[in-house]
Amino acid sequence: MSDLRAQSVVAFGGGHGLFASLSALRLLVDDLTVDDLTAVVTVADNGGSSGRLRGEFGVLPPGDLRMALAALCGDDTWDVTWSRVLQHRFAGEGEMRGHVVGNLLIVSLWELLGDHVDALDWIGRLLGAKGRVLPMALTPMVITAEVAGLLDDPDELVTVRGQVEVAITSGSISSIALEPADPTVCPQALEAIHAADWMVLGPGSWFTSVIPHLMIPALREAIVTSVARLIVVLNLEEQPGETHGLGPGDHLAALIVHAPDLAPAVVLADARCIGDEAAALERTVASYGARLVLADVMADDGTPRHDPAKLAAAYAHIMSGD
Incomplete structure (x- = not known):
């Protein structure tokens, strides 16, 4: 690891992609490469337990926030147990079927405390979370x-x-x-971006979890004007439906189409997944003024999942300037 001072990192996204990124970044908090970690989470989910709670109570959809909190939980028995509770989904055939305990807990604290961020901070303390989880906006999108x-x-x-x-x-x-097009941004998210050394965008569902952060004017302005360096993490494969037929370069192009002033410093991709496209991708990345880093970050079982330890090593390599 680098002998530089520990870094402050803000990671953007939602769902399983952000979970993977945070699981890796949490390991860097453990080894003191990162000393301050913030997740800024998409709040546009309209399906499943989150969609039902959103529709019934008019709240932010809690599911992606819950997953981010679970990814940041500590390693001792207390933290892991509470993380499992947070992720538990009810079975059965009644009205509770499909609801997730953590979603209900988050909504309960929102009602009790009347503050989105305070409630998430309380759950983070319960889990021993190695970072902070914030919504990208304070209204459902x-x-x-x-x-x-x-x-x-x-x-x-x-x-x-x-x-x-x-x-x-x-x-x-x-x-x-996005609707509304210019919502109230979580002020603590803007503060975290202002204080960051690094920002991480991706992996994840490109159009529904990653790009939405660039569609909120105040959030996009904070990202593109930040002195923090931006790492864009490419997905391991195209996503059926959402990004079917899009190659690695197309994913980058989609970001720039939605935020022409975005200036990534580093684009991280898995060497095995890129294969023969490496030279073409390197030219595309260079055209945006960025540096391509190819690393082995995929799980060894062959599934298209980022391995937390491998991804953590890649992040540490990038942040150290090696």
Whole structure:
């Protein structure tokens, strides 16, 4: 590891992609490479337990926030047990079927405390979390996408509404937008970005978890003007529906289309997944003024998942300047 001072990191995303990134960054908190870690989480989910709670109580969808908290939990028996409780999903056939304990706990604390961030901080303390979890906005968001290929005219665009609906579309996504377009950003998220040394964007569902952070004006402005260096982490494979047919360079292009002033410092990709596309990707990355880092970050079982220890090593290598 580097002998430089410990780094402050802000990671953006949602769902399983952010969970993977935070699981890796948490290891760097343990070995003191990172001394301050903040997750800024997408709040646009409209499916499953989160969607039901959002619809019934008018709250932020808690699911992605819950997963981020679980990823940051400590390693002792207390922390791991509470993390398992947080992630427990009810079975059965009644009204509770499919609800997740952590989602209910988060909503309960929101009602009791009346403060989104304070409630999440309380749960973080319960879990021994090695970082802080914040929502990207303080109001629930709706994702819309302009999608081609759904009508007889393959070039005609159709507006698809909702995170779940966008994620599973069979068409080709041209662009996304958020409703409301200019929501109130979590002020603590802006403070964390201002104080950061590094920012991490991706991996994850590109159009429904990653790019939404660039669609909120105040959040995008904070990201693009920050002195922190930005790491873009590419997915290990295309995602059925959402990014079907998009190569690694196409993923980068989609970011720039939605935020033309975005200036990544490093693009991290798995060497095995890129394969023969490495030279072309390196040229694309260089065209954005960034540096391509290829590393072995995929799980050894062959599934398209980032391995936390390998991803942590790649992050440490980048942050050390090696």
